[in-house]
Each structure stands twice: as C-alpha cells, then as structure tokens.
Amino acid sequence: MPLNIIIGAQWGDEGKGHITDRLAHDAAIVARYSGGDNAGHTVAIAGEFFRLHLIPSGIIHPGVVCLIGNGTVVNPAVLLREIDDLAARGVDVSPSRLKLSGGAHLITPGHIAMDKAHEKSRGAEAIGTTMRGIGPAYTDKARREGLRAELFADSEALAAALQAHVALKNAALVGGYGEEPLDAAVMAAEFAGYARRLAPYLVDGPLLVDEALRHGQMVLAEGAQGTLLDIDHGTYPFVTSSSPTAGGAMTGLGVGPRMVDRVIGVAKAFTTRVGSGPFPTELSGEAAVRLRGTGEKPWDEFGTTTGRPRRVGWLDLPILRHARRINSLSEWVLTKLDILSGLPEIPVCVAYELDGRRVESFPHDLASLARCRPIYESLPGWEEDIMGVRRPSDLPDAARRYVAFVADSTGTPVTFVSVGPGREQFIEMI
Numbered sequence: 532m533p534l535n536i537i538i539g540a541q542w543g544d545e546g547k548g549h550i551t552d553r554l555a556h557d558a559a560i561v562a563r564y565s566g567g568d569n570a571g572h573t574v575a576i577a578g579e580f581f582r583l584h585l586i587p588s589g590i591i592h593p594g595v596v597c598l599i600g601n602g603t604v605v606n607p608a609v610l611l612r613e614i615d616d617l618a619a620r621g622v623d624v625s626p627s628r629l630k631l632s633g634g635a636h637l638i639t640p641g642h643i644a645m646d647k648a649h650e651k652s653r654g655a656e657a658i659g660t661t662m663r664g665i666g667p668a669y670t671d672k673a674r675r676e677g678l679r680a681e682l683f684a685d686s687e688a689l690a691a692a693l694q695a696h697v698a699l700k701n702a703a704l705v706g707g708y709g710e711e712p713l714d715a716a717v718m719a720a721e722f723a724g725y726a727r728r729l730a731p732y733l734v735d736g737p738l739l740v741d742e743a744l745r746h747g748q749m750v751l752a753e754g755a756q757g758t759l760l761d762i763d764h765g766t767y768p769f770v771t772s773s774s775p776t777a778g779g780a781m782t783g784l785g786v787g788p789r790m791v792d793r794v795i796g797v798a799k800a801f802t803t804r805v806g807s808g809p810f811p812t813e814l815s816g817e818a819a820v821r822l823r824g825t826g827e828k829p830w831d832e833f834g835t836t837t838g839r840p841r842r843v844g845w846l847d848l849p850i851l852r853h854a855r856r857i858n859s860l861s862e863w864v865l866t867k868l869d870i871l872s873g874l875p876e877i878p879v880c881v882a883y884e885l886d887g888r889r890v891e892s893f894p895h896d897l898a899s900l901a902r903c904r905p906i907y908e909s910l911p912g913w914e915e916d917i918m919g920v921r922r923p924s925d926l927p928d929a930a931r932r933y934v935a936f937v938a939d940s941t942g943t944p945v946t947f948v949s950v951g952p953g954r955e956q957f958i959e960m961i
C-alpha cells in the first residue's frame with residue numbers, strides 16, 4: 532500500500548479535513564506535511580464538529596496513528612490546547628496515537644509578534660495572514676536560525692536556543708519595528724513546560740512513514756492550505772510560506788515520489804479565499820451572501836481559524852486545471868455541491884479573457900492575473916435538496932451534469948462528491 536496525498540485545489544478550506552476523515556479508515560498513518568495552525572480543518576461526526584488546526588484529521592479514527600511531519604511549523608501552546616480539548620471530548624491523543632516529528636519547527640511568541648509587526652508595517656499591502664507566526668517561523672527555518680521540536684528532548688539545548696532566538700527577535704522587534712521586547716526568562720519557563728509534556732510525542736517522522744510503507748500499509752498525507760497559497764505555485768506574494776502542493780508532501784514527510792499512488796485534489800463546487808490578493812470570479816453583495824451564508828450554519832463560509840468572512844465566487848476552471856497540473860492530480864473530490872441547490876443557473880468560469888485573448892490556463896504572474904476577466908458558461912441548476920443523496924443515480928440530472936462538466940473540463944475524474952459536512956455525506960461516483 533502506498534502514499535496517498537490530499538491536496539487543496541483552490542485557496543484553502545475546500546473540505547480537506549472532511550475527506551481526510553473519510554479516507555482515514557483505511558490508513559495506518561495520517562500525516563500533516565506542511566503549514567501550522569493557520570490551517571483549520573473540520574470533521575463532523577453525528578452532528579458533532581471537531582475543528583483541528585495541527586492534529587491530523589485521522590485522529591477521530593481510533594486505530595489510526597497521526598503524525599505532525601517535518602515540514603510543519605508547530606506552536607506548542609496550540610498543540611497542547613488541541614490535545615487537551617480532544618482528550619476532554621473522549622478522543623485518545625496519547626503518544627501511542629499522536630506523533631510529532633523531531634524535525635518540525637517550533638513557533639514561538641517571537642514569531643507571532645514578528646508576524647503582527649510585519650503585517651502592520653505593510654499597511655495597505657498586508658497579506659492578511661492568520662497572525663499565527665507562520666511566515667516568520669519558516670523564515671527562521673530558511674535562515675537556519677529555527678528551533679526544531681527535537682529540542683524538547685534536551686532541556687539545556689532548548690534553553691540556549693531560546694536565549695539566542697529571543698535576542699535575535701528583540702533586535703528585529705525593537706530595532707526594526709519599534710515594538711516592545713520579549714522577556715527571555717518568561718519564554719524559557721513557558722517552553723520548559725511544553726518540553727516536559729511534548730517530549731513523549733517526539734519521533735523520527737520519515738522513519739515512521741517508511742516503516743509503514745514497507746509493511747504495505749497506507750499512509751495518507753493531509754494537505755493544509757491550497758495550491759494557490761503555495762509559495763512557489765500560488766498567487767505570490769499573497770500566499771502562505773510553505774508548499775501545500777504535492778511536492779511539499781515529499782519534502783515535508785521525507786519520502787520520494789515513487790511511493791505515491793493517488794493525489795486527490797479537493798475542490799469546492801465554488802471558490803473561496805481568506806486574506807488579500809486577486810480573485811477573478813469574486814462576487815459581492817447578495818450573490819456573495821447566497822454562497823457564503825450568514826454564519827448561522829456551522830459550514831457557512833467564515834474562517835475556521837480566524838472567523839473572518841471568506842471571500843466567495845463561482846467555480847474557476849483555470850484554477851482547477853492549474854491545480855491538476857502542479858500536483859499531477861489523479862482525481863477530484865468535489866465538496867459543498869449541496870450549497871448550489873436552488874440556483875436557477877450556475878455560472879462557471881471556463882477561461883479568462885486576457886488582453887483580448889482567450890486563455891484557459893492560470894497566468895503565472897500577478898500582473899496578468901489582475902487583467903484577467905472571467906469567461907462564464909452557465910449550467911442549469913437544480914431545485915432539490917441533495918444533502919441526503921448517497922448514490923450518483925439519485926442526484927438530479929443537472930447536478931450530475933455539473934460534476935461531469937468539472938471532470939470533462941479538467942480531464943480528471945471526480946471520485947467523490949460531498950453533499951454535507953457529515954462523515955456519511957459523500958457520494959462515491961466511481
């Protein structure tokens with residue numbers, strides 16, 4: 532059994548947690564390979580909602596081991612809160628089930644302070660980050676000044692690393708941004724406590740994954756964020772600071788591409804985005820509220836991590852073609868099809884008009900993207916509520932046609948359609 536990868540195809544929040552939970556049933560390990568607690572993944576079981584930020588969405592399946600892989604950045608305070616919350620709800624999050632790769636990087640209050648100061652200094656050009664310290668933690672990793680989780684196993688090395696870290700951060704915070712300095716002693720005491728609790732969770736992540744794969748077990752890599760938030764292949768600079776795409780799963784877990792079987796692209800039946808940056812099919816006013824909802828339903832389009840209303844728009848096929856190509860997707864999971872029920876017709880962006888030309892691919896530079904105008908094709912809508920549908924043949928004709936249109940326009944099959952947040956609310960299409 533191989534490595535299967537779940538990838539967000541748009542700007543995040545496609546429903547990765549939902550399909551990860553569904554597919555985790557057959558996995559030995561579910562592993563996060565990139566990002567940190569900027570992610571917010573929702574798993575809904577029997578009307579109970581679990582919102583996960585760092586712990587992989589396989590955790591609700593008792594037999595599955597969950598790994599926070601090397602490529603992630605981990606705020607230990609958030610991880611411990613998540614462990615405690617899940618334990619209080621009866622989920623086993625002991626070190627036999629949850630593992631933290633020693634090579635994962637730590638997020639400190641210094642990274643969070645830097646994220647806030649940097650966003651403030653950008654003014655109107657702010658990225659709209661989640662303020663979780665993600666960018667500064669990856670910056671330190673690339674500068675070879677980061678703190679790895681393995682420090683939790685060595686209290687002296689941790690204390691020394693934190694001292695150097697606080698000195699560097701204070702120089703930047705006070706000297707560069709005119710902010711208040713951090714207190715090194717306070718941070719040292721705080722992290723000594725985290726180390727005591729988290730040391731038992733430490734493992735050699737790549738070794739753990741390799742052992743499972745060599746024993747013929749399936750490993751499920753759970754993407755965070757989405758293809759258009761990828762630092763290389765997204766709408767730079769309005770991206771996150773890691774590689775949520777399929778390549779990121781290789782470096783983030785420490786496995787090679789020969790192990791990979793399925794690369795599953797998760798796409799919402801429309802498009803959403805949180806934070807700043809271009810969005811060709813974005814809607815405003817009443818039309819936007821129709822897709823976003825008003826916040827009453829748990830699945831309405833408000834950020835799982837920050838609570839911000841998500842920007843919404845129609846489905847964009849150039850984006851899906853881009854995601855298919857960058858990740859060599861084997862298939863689609865199309866989520867939230869139920870939200871489109873009741874629309875008389877559904878516009879889908881099939882291509883862009885760029886400087887008087889029709890283009891089908893997503894432009895690689897932001898300046899071109901800003902000049903792109905969506906070209907829409909309208910598909911017929913359907914009236915019926917489809918949240919209870921479980922077989923393709925029970926879908927209204929127009930809904931089946933919508934799904935087939937996505938598959939045909941991207942040359943990639945749709946294997947699952949999701950029609951609600953619940954574990955059982957999937958239609959297996961093939």
Ligand code: GDP
Pocket residue numbers: 539543544545546547548549570571572573574575829830831835866867868869870949950951952
């Ligand atoms: P992720 O970050 O990709 O895991 O997605 P989020 O959890 O941030 O956002 C997806 C939201 O949509 C969550 O509230 C899910 O419970 C919900 N959801 C997922 N699939 C469906 C679906 O098919 N229909 C509806 N109505 N909600 C869904």
Ligand code: IMO
Pocket residue numbers: 539542543544545569570571572658659660661662663664665666754755756757760769770771772804805806807835
């Ligand atoms: P999941 O895994 C949606 C966005 C932020 C911001 C940009 C950079 O739930 O899909 P960062 O804090 O990462 O430096 O912010 O990326 N962003 C997300 N948007 N879903 C996410 O995660 C996101 N993680 C980061 O809103 O625009």
Ligand code: MG
Pocket residue numbers: 543544545570571572573835
């Ligand atoms: Mg999310």
